[in-house]
Structures are given as C-alpha cells and as structure tokens.
Amino acid sequence: MKVVVDLSMCDLHGLCVEAAPEVFEIGDDGVLHVLIETPPDGLRAKVDKAVRECPTGAISIEE
C-alpha cells in the first residue's frame, strides 16, 4: 500500500497523527509529513483508521 495525502485538503486536525504516529507527523512548521510512504502491512489497521478519521478526506491509500 502507498499512502497519499492531498495537502491542499489537510486542515491539521491531527487525528492521523494519533491513529498512526509511525506514518504521520505534523511538524512545528504546521505541515503534515508522511514518514513512511509505503508502510508495512503490520501498520495497515492504523493507516486505515487514519483514513477513516480524517475530517477532510485528505488521506487515501493506493494499492
């Protein structure tokens, strides 16, 4: 899986950081960073949760 973020939609709610801190980070610069673009399958459930909880639908997964 590949994590894709549309930064133009990101509203910095930060729920992805809570759901999958291994994959998402919001720096002091106020920008969302994807730490692992192709996370291992072991992180699948966490990344799914981040996708589902994003209020602006900014995160998607490409297989």
Add this chain to the structure above:
Amino acid sequence: MLRRIAIVGASLAGLRAAETLRDRGFDGELTLIGDEPHRPYDRPPLSKQVLQGAWEPEQTFFRKKDGYDALALDMRLGVRALSLDLRARRVALADGTFADYDRLIIATGARVRTLPAIAPRAGLLALRGLDDAIVLRRALMDAPHVAIVGAGFIGLEVAASCRARGLPVTVIETLPVPLSPILGPTFGDMVAAMHRDHGVDLRTGVVVTDILGESRVAGVALSDGSRIDADVVVVGIGVAPNTEWLEHSGLTLDNGIVCNGSGEAAPDVYAAGDVARVANRWHGNSPRIEHWTNAVEQAVHAAENALAGPEASTRFSSVPYFWSDQYDRKIQFIGAARPHDEMVIVDGSLADRRLTALYRRDDRVVACLAVNQPLALIKYRKLLAAGASWDAALSGTAAS
C-alpha cells in the same frame, strides 16, 4: 457462522462501519440501509461550504457512485427501518422487505428538535440533512432577514454563513452566554463578541414565545416582549436520537440506545454514532455524543467488535473531540469540561481570539480548547490521551 451483517443508517457512522468491515476482510453479505435517498454524505460542510455557495451539494458525497463497487454493498437507500426482531435476527423495512443478519450495527443518528406547539409553515426551516441545506440555501438567495433560534454550534455556523452572504441575521439564545455549558462562560463571551463584531444581532437570555406569520414566517416574538421581523427562521435547538423504530425491540432505550463498553446493545447487535450511548472508559459513563469524530470512532469500534465477537471484543475508550469553523476562526475542543473546572489560558489571548486553554479538575488536565492554534491541540491531545497530570500538561507548555 458470520455470513450476513446489516447496518441500519447510511450516514457517516454507517458508512465507516461498512468500510471497516471490508478493511478487516469481511467478505460476506453486507447490507447498508438508509432512509434518505442520497448516498452517504458529509454533514459538516452543509452549514459552511454549501450554505455559503462555495460547494455544490454533490461535493459532500463521501464516495462517487462507482466508489461503492469495491465495498460490494447491498445498499438500500430511501428505505426506512420500521422494526427490529431480535429473536428472528431481522429488520423490517418500509418497502415491505426485510434485512436478515447474523450481526447488526445500528447507526440511525438523530433528527432536529422542533419548537414545541409551533406549526410548520413556509420559511420555518432547520438544518440537519442535505435536503435541508438545499432548501435553506435557496431561501438565502432571496436576500431575507434571517432569524436563528439557538446559538449552539449549528446556529452559530449558520449565522456566520449568512453573514458571509451579507444577510442581516438575528440569533436568539435562551442561555445568558452561548456555549457556556460546553466551553465555559469566558469562551462563550468571546464567541458572542466575535459574532457581534461580524454584525450579528445576538439576543441572549431570551426565549422564543411565538413564530409570527400565518402560512409564511413573518418574524419571531420573544419573552422580553420584543419582536423580530424575519423572512426565514432557522431553528437549531438540538437533536433527538432516532430510536422510535426500536421501541418494541427489547433494546434498552434511554435518550439513545444504551450499550456496554463493547458497543453492544444486545448479543450480536451494536450501535454507533449520534443514536448510541456507549460506555466510554474516558468519561466513566455512557454519554450520547453528537460529534463527527465520535461517530467514526464508534463505528470502527463496533465493526471490529462485530467481527471479533464478544469474547475478543475491546472496550471503547476515546478522548472526545469536536471542532467548529466560524468566520476565520477554527474552534477545537478535546476532552470534557464541567462548569466548575478551572480554566487557564496557556498561550495566546481572548483579545486576539487566538489561544490555547487547558481545563483542570483536581490534579488532572481534563480538556483543551484551541482557537486557531491547531498544533497546540495536537500536542495536548497526546497528553490527554495519556492521562497527564495538570503539572505535566503545564510543563509540556513550558517545554514548547
């Protein structure tokens, strides 16, 4: 044998439950039932982007039509659920059909409360669903004077959107300070001042005694004897859970469906979202919560537990979170504050309407409010989730 899962309610919680079931590999029959004709859509933009005209209503749909192929749903839209037979494991639908299930997830949400003893008439509107937003937006195009009953989040967001359209707006609120039971009086005052600065005529501490006009709304009569002329009246006085169809089901209903910490309302029956009261370890009780994030979290949780079964179920534990966008301000709140919790502004100021505040009960930090400071909120969410002490939360501030 788990072959069939039915979900009643095709809004945010229902959709997220369906997605999660497929995410986790459930490949049996999955039925999604919704009483609205629309496929699932997102509500927060209705009071903002849609009312202001920045979005067309279709932009609120979560998925395009073909986006449902991968979910392989038996989606039954525009069909109301009439009753639940727990013993037969069957939901009866208004079109005369049934949905049989091995496990059931209920996410029928809530509907707007109406003013008591006030007859419906043209121009007397509310905002809950997509159709409401379309009707209200059309009404706003005729340059009406708008009166809004209730200065809760919906009422205030609608007020801000009306002001963005340049419309004259009066907001009527029973409380002396809007939002004070949730945010405390200090921030309620700040929000009230913000709306007045934007030209809203905000009347607090008054009750609507009558809606004027016969076949069409003409205005509002208030308990202080005053009258407000209005062409459109929007009532935003809260919502009630949609549980009538469950009245004879045997489920425990008390301002929502009462569930245990697994989200179970009965064996093999789960509930999530605005209709549910799920025991939350974080709260220590079973509140009914009407926020977006709660609907997602409970739906994901219910879906996971529906697949896991009672022996492997997890307990629900989540720090509540909501936000509200009004004018150029984003108000974010995590945790749960009570009226007597101490509140300390740790960054920014009321005058700037840009700040971060923490709420204290005993030696714990129990909530955080941020206005246009999203990074601070992210930091304190971590501390709240970890059950940080008040001192640790404050030193977290000092360390930043």
